[in-house]
Amino acid sequence: MVKSVHEIRELEIPEGVTVSIDGSRVIVEGPKGRLERDFGHLEPVKLRVEDNKVIAETYFARAKERAKVGTIIAHIRNMITGVTKGYRYYLKIIFSHFPITVKVEGNKVVITNFLGERAPRIARIMEGAKVKVQKEDIIVEGIDIEAVGQTAANIELATKIKGFDRRKFMDGIYIYKKEVIEE
Numbered sequence: 355m356v357k358s359v360h361e362i363r364e365l366e367i368p369e370g371v372t373v374s375i376d377g378s379r380v381i382v383e384g385p386k387g388r389l390e391r392d393f394g395h396l397e398p399v400k401l402r403v404e405d406n407k408v409i410a411e412t413y414f415a416r417a418k419e420r421a422k423v424g425t426i427i428a429h430i431r432n433m434i435t436g437v438t439k440g441y442r443y444y445l446k447i448i449f450s451h452f453p454i455t456v457k458v459e460g461n462k463v464v465i466t467n468f469l470g471e472r473a474p475r476i477a478r479i480m481e482g483a484k485v486k487v488q489k490e491d492i493i494v495e496g497i498d499i500e501a502v503g504q505t506a507a508n509i510e511l512a513t514k515i516k517g518f519d520r521r522k523f524m525d526g527i528y529i530y531k532k533e534v535i536e537e
Contacts, residue, residue: 361420362411363427371434373408375401380408380430384437387497391429396422435534436497443506444531445492448524454513456487456527463492463509469525477512480505492527495535503532 367373371384378394380401393401399412399422410426412419435441447454452470456463463485465475479485482501486493492509496502506529513526 358415358420360411360413361415361423362409363423365408365410365427365430365434367403367406367408368434368438371438373403373430373434375403375408380433382430382433382437384434386437386440389433389437389498391433393426393429396426399423399426401426432499436499439537440495440497440535441499441502442533442535443494443502443529444533445494445506445509445527446530447490447492447527450525452525454525454527456492458485458487463512465509465512465527468513469515469523475512477508478505480508485509 371382374381374383378396378401379390379392381388381390393399398415398419399410402409408427408430410423410430412423415423447456449468452467454468455466457466458464458479461479461481463477463479465477468475480498480501482498483494483496483505485505486495494502494506494509496505509527510529515523515526
């Protein structure tokens with residue numbers, strides 16, 4: 355077991371973005387909004403902002419602690435990308451016989467007539483994500499990559515078929531594209 359004496363990673367803060375750190379809580383504000391996250395569970399890592407850079411560091415770190423430093427920097431990078439550009443996931447509605455109807459109602463997506471079922475299937479929309487239905491496509495957008503990704507996963511899982519051969523019964527809603535919004 356080799357310990358690293360001093361593990362440190364830096365992340366440049368772009369123009370127009372402010373990052374503030376209060377203990378283990380990181381707040382990132384940018385032109386598209388504000389994201390907040392607590393990294394208290396990744397304990398031995400210390401965070402600070404210095405010279406327009408976010409610095410994550412730890413001392414006498416084993417492999418797990420070194421990984422935590424990289425994980426925190428990756429999360430903060432995703433937060434900065436979210437408040438400057440945003441994230442968008444595309445899902446495709448696929449059916450062979452029974453036409454699937456998808457509607458957004460409040461904070462849930464209601465999927466009706468899936469495989470001819472009478473009861474609707476419901477997928478939860480996470481806070482911070484917006485869902486639009488356009489003919490055969492569902493578009494999930496937001497500044498928090500975790501909320502956007504989890505919402506898309508909830509929609510995809512709502513139409514998961516159990517007990518059938520997936521090669522023959524391909525009906526469902528599937529993620530087919532993920533992107534950073536470049537506008």
